[in-house]
């Protein structure tokens with residue numbers, strides 16, 4: 179994966195660099211040059227343009243529970259947007275919501291409530307943060323620990339704002355795959371954030387059972403520079419993005435974010451307290467220096483000017499996390515797959531196991547596995563039904579395929595293979611995941627090899643050919659793993675982590691969940 183800084187890392191860097199840093203290309207154009215004729219274009223001119231829908235997810239990490247002035251910043255942003263008829267998503271930290279309550283800021287709570295509330299952890303940067311505490315845990319225990327540490331803040335938000343948060347995003351780049359398992363159990367459908375751990379061409383995708391609006395490329399060029407003086411360039415960048423997306427068949431999605439505290443602070447609230455693993459007691463917390471009145475006004479002018487600019491395009495729609503979830507509704511889930519479709523799905527399986535994109539739906543590798551295994555298991559039992567329903571996205575294996583492959587047979591009898599398919603069907607129903615190994619009698623094979631064999635058997639069955647006497651077993655790999663970053667210090671670059679933090683274990687767990695990865699598709703127009 180391409181290494182780039184996340185916008186959060188950039189924001190931290192920008193605000194911490196107390197000097198102007200012209201070399202940092204934040205204000206420079208991303209996404210190609212704009213033609214001269216477009217540069218001179220007037221606003222009225224733009225209104226005449228229309229095309230495919232351009233969806234804009236605007237979100238705010240609302241997290242500073244130290245500086246009371248950040249409450250007012252959040253309120254001003256929320257009220258401005260309400261006045262503009264724009265709904266955004268405010269991802270609120272549990273402690274921030276509790277502090278608003280304790281400070282009797284019902285006005286701020288009411289202003290935020292007019293938008294959509296997401297969740298942004300219980301205490302954000304207090305140590306240990308998510309990736310740290312998850313880095314020593316496996317898949318299931320990690321999900322339980324996430325639940326133990328983060329659930330109370332989620333419940334507080336539900337109580338304070340009157341409904342359960344619709345999305346989640348990690349603090350900084352403190353990402354962990356186990357969070358997905360817990361979040362889905364909580365009924366959260368959307369992961370809304372930024373980072374480099376997983377990504378699919380910078381566009382929305384499904385991973386870990388959630389819709390991920392994560393690491394979206396379109397929108398990163400709308401970020402403010404250090405002194406928020408790049409409004410004109412940001413407007414031009416949006417116009418260019420808009421032009422590109424309007425011309426796409428189904429349109430596209432732009433995602434960009436701010437921190438309310440960023441409008442008024444010279445440095446981040448957590449950087450002065452929890453940097454490099456520091457964890458002072460509450461009595462030792464310090465407040466960050468603030469921007470001057472003129473600097474604050476400049477920041478709000480940037481933001482308000484940019485929103486007014488984006489709003490004027492007739493085919494732009496601001497959408498919240500839950501609206502994005504409805505837009506990108508997974509067309510494969512609960513769908514009945516007929517034999518003709520299953521034959522095509524089986525035909526597309528190769529030794530490089532990955533997701534599939536069909537006419538109006540996409541399938542993760544684990545979904546392909548479940549569909550084809552159900553079909554083969556049925557044929558070995560009472561006979562194939564006319565169609566197979568995909569109930570859910572099975573998770574990837576919870577651990578590597580220890581011991582598999584070393585004495586992998588080159589073929590196995592149909593009798594054994596068919597009995598195994600029934601065993602695997604039972605495993606998926608019980609555990610809602612792909613097994614880490616598949617037992618062909620006493621031989622353990624990797625699930626990738628099993629899926630490859632499964633696809634050839636399924637094809638034969640669907641073509642009404644006689645079952646083979648022996649099924650060939652060959653090596654296969656999870657090619658979808660290429661969308662998961664390799665562990666490195668750079669993907670965990672966040673000043674709150676202890677120096678040098680990284681986690682090969684978390685990235686190994688993340689790669690196993692590449693079984694659940696697939697593109698999120700907008701419906702055809």
Ligand SMILES: [Zn+2]
Pocket residue numbers: 239241298302348349350
């Ligand atoms: Zn945050």
